[in-house]
Amino acid sequence: MKLSFNVNQRDVTVDVDGAEPLLHVLRERLKLTGTKQGCDEGECGACTVLVDGRPVDSCILPAGVVAGRQIRTVESLAGPDGQLAAIQQSFVDRFAIQCGFCTPGFLMTLTALLEENPRPEETEIRGALSGNLCRCTGYSTIVDAALAATGDDQ
Ligand code: FES
Numbered sequence: 001m002k003l004s005f006n007v008n009q010r011d012v013t014v015d016v017d018g019a020e021p022l023l024h025v026l027r028e029r030l031k032l033t034g035t036k037q038g039c040d041e042g043e044c045g046a047c048t049v050l051v052d053g054r055p056v057d058s059c060i061l062p063a064g065v066v067a068g069r070q071i072r073t074v075e076s077l078a079g080p081d082g083q084l085a086a087i088q089q090s091f092v093d094r095f096a097i098q099c100g101f102c103t104p105g106f107l108m109t110l111t112a113l114l115e116e117n118p119r120p121e122e123t124e125i126r127g128a129l130s131g132n133l134c135r136c137t138g139y140s141t142i143v144d145a146a147l148a149a150t151g152d153d154q
C-alpha cells in the first residue's frame with residue numbers, strides 16, 4: 001500500500017505492507033535510526049515514538065495504522081541548530097544516560113508527559129515511564145532528569 005503520514009513535520013509517502021511494523025518503516029525506509037529496536041515485542045519501550053502526541057511502541061504498531069497521522073521521533077527534539085530540547089539537556093546534566101540505548105524511548109515518553117502535564121509529580125513520572133526499561137541507570141537519574149525539566153528537582 002501507499003502509506004502517507006507526517007513524520008517530524010515532514011509529509012512522507014512510502015510503499016509498504018500495511019502490516020509491517022512502524023519501527024521498521026522509520027528505521028529501514030526513512031533512515032530515522034534514532035528510534036531503537038530492542039525486544040521487538042512491545043516490552044522494553046526502546047522503540048517509543050509519538051503518534052498524534054501519544055507514546056506508542058512502534059515495534060508492534062502496524063504501519064498501516066498511522067495513515068494520515070503525525071509521528072514524532074527523537075530526531076524531532078533538538079532545534080534546527082542542534083540545540084538540545086530541555087528534557088535532553090536534563091538527561092545530559094543529570095547523567096541519565098549510560099549506554100544510551102533506552103534513551104530515545106525515555107525521551108519520547110517524557111516529552112508526551114511534559115506536554116500534557118508540565119509539572120508532573122514524581123509518582124506520575126514513574127507511572128508514565130513504567131513501559132520503558134533501562135538496564136543501566138537504576139532509573140533514579142532518569143527520574144531526576146525529568147524532575148529537573150519541570151523545575152521541581154530542588
Ligand atoms: S523494541 Fe519495541 S517495546 Fe522493545
Ligand code: FES
Pocket residue numbers: 096097098099100101102103133134135136137
Ligand atoms: S542507559 Fe543503557 S539501557 Fe538505559
